[in-house]
Amino acid sequence: MTFNSCYFLAPMASYTDKPFRKIASEYGAGFTVSELISINSICYNNPKAFFLANRNNNEVPFAIQLFGYEIDLFVKAAQKIESMCDMIDINAGCPVPKVIKAKAGAYLLKEKKHLISIVELLKNHIKKPLSVKLRMGFDSDNINDIQFYKDLENAGCDMITIHARLRSGFYSSSVDYEHIANVCDKLSIPVVANGDIDSYEKLKEVKRITGCKYFMIGQAALKKPYIFEDLINKQDSIRSIEYTKAIMIRHFNLMIEEYGEYAYRLFRKFAHKYLSGYKNAKLINSYINNCKNTQEVLNIINSIK
Ligand SMILES: Cc1cc2nc3c(=O)[nH]c(=O)nc-3n(C[C@H](O)[C@H](O)[C@H](O)COP(=O)(O)O)c2cc1C
Incomplete structure (x- = not known):
């Protein structure tokens, strides 16, 4: 599979919908x-599941991430949606x-x-490539060893993304890049x-420690979707509030196209980021939270100085 850049947008429930993915792709997210x-x-x-699985026109490459337990349901679900994407991703990280x-x-x-049986089956x-996105283990008694990663590769996994925290670390513990380095060194498939x-400063450090070629970015992209452009251009740019306002308006208009008038509520969490x-x-934020329609939100964004 070829990617538009080696910087991928992380899946984030209730954030990485079609409008936000379009913004990230425009800034160079490669997947x-x-x-x-x-x-x-x-x-x-x-119907909600199929709504979430829909991609933007020309959104390539795009993966649909599945979560669940039963092997037969994984197979049935994957067969139903594989024509809608370029890759299927198994979630083995949600805490x-x-x-x-x-x-x-x-x-x-x-x-x-x-999990290995799910991949095999x-x-x-x-027919589409298959990836697994996982954490480095469930807790300190259950840290993934290298044999497990090799077993995933041998079972046919085409790519592995490692969020190098334990499940018990949720989103706050420190990230163990050495763990990723060890896996990247031992596998032949791409490790993200x-x-x-x-x-970009942080990327250089992660690249140096892990030796990876591919990187996935989540929360930072919500604050500055242009991070993909920065990483591609090897820089950390400082952009003005006018620039941020323009992104907000473009993003909000895409949300109005997707969700209609209800976008005024859905946009709040993005505005906060x-x-x-x-x-x-x-x-x-308090003004935006009190808006009652999309025009009021647009007025508030335009008034930011
Ligand atoms: C609000 C939120 C929702 C998330 N939803 C998902 C999800 O649906 N699937 C998934 O694999 N990871 C999910 N994640 C984890 C991210 O994909 C990513 O692994 C994690 O945030 C670490 O990357 P970051 O430090 O660049 O944000 C979510 C994270 C956040 C903050």
Whole structure:
């Protein structure tokens, strides 16, 4: 599979929808992924699942990320959606208690043989490439060893993305880039480094430690989607508030196209990210939270100085 750049947009539930993925792609994200979608909801033809799986026109390459436990449902779900994407990704990293309780997400790292069987069977039943996005282990008693990664590769996995935190570390523990380095060194398939890459300076460090060729960026892209352009241009740019306002307006208009008038509510969380660190953020966020329609949101964005 070829990528438009080696900097990928991380899947983020309720953020990386079509409008945001379009913005990230325009700034040079080389690969995009849907948010996690339940295999059960696809198998039961839940319309929301198919809405989440939809890609933008010309959004290439694009993966649909599946989460769940039962092997037969993984196969059935993957067969239903494989024509809608270029790659299928298995979520083995989600730390959310509800997902873990359903034996999905990072729980799969506690049943490694089961996860390997899912990969093997999917490979036998689908034509599209298959990747796994995982954490480096479930907890300190369950850290993934190199044999597990080799087993995934031998089972037919075409790419592995490592968010180098344990499930128990959620989003706050430090990221273990040495863990990624060891895997990258031992496997032949692409290994994607993920976790806390928020600048070109940081990328250089992650590249040096891991030896990876591919990198996935999540939260930093929500604050500055132009991070992809920065990484491609090997720089850390400082952009004005006028520039951020222009991105916000472009993004908001894409959301209005996608969701209609309801976009005024859905955009709030994005506005908070764009404005984080800005001097009047608290006040502007409270204005945006109180808006009752899309025009009011546009007026607030335009009034930012
Ligand atoms: C709000 C939010 C939602 C997320 N949703 C998903 C998801 O649907 N699937 C997934 O594999 N990872 C998900 N993640 C994890 C990210 O893809 C990524 O692995 C993690 O944020 C670390 O990368 P970062 O430090 O660049 O953000 C989510 C993270 C956040 C913050």
